Amino acid sequence: MKKLIAVFVAMALTASTALAEGLRMVTLDVTNMDCAVCPITVRKALEKVPGVTSAKVNFASKRAQVVFDPKKASVDALTNATADAGYPSHVKQVP
Structure with a gap:
């Protein structure tokens, strides 16, 4: 539970800094992730998109x-x- 809270705090800090720089943040609901390696694959795919500054899955x-x-x-x-x-x-959410 503490890890989950720490992840959300880190996401919030990243988001506030990024939005101040004119960047945009989006939250995506991702389907078909059924193992611990899946988030790595999703993150790498997102990071390959030109203009992406960070992706956390x-x-x-x-x-x-x-x-x-x-x-x-x-x-x-x-x-x-x-x-x-x-x-x-x-x-899921577009601020």
Whole structure:
């Protein structure tokens, strides 16, 4: 439980810094993750999208939080990247 809280605190700090720089954050619900290696695959797929500055994937919640430059990347590009890696996703939250 403490690890989960620490992860969410870290995500919140990353998000506030990124948003101050004109970046955008999106949370994706990711399907088909069924093992501990899946989040690594999803994270790597997201990080390959031009304009992505950070991607954090949580296996327990089946969510990915992505910070990106909206001038270089789009939400569609992010969801396409996860789907192409075998893990379809959809937007959970757009701040």
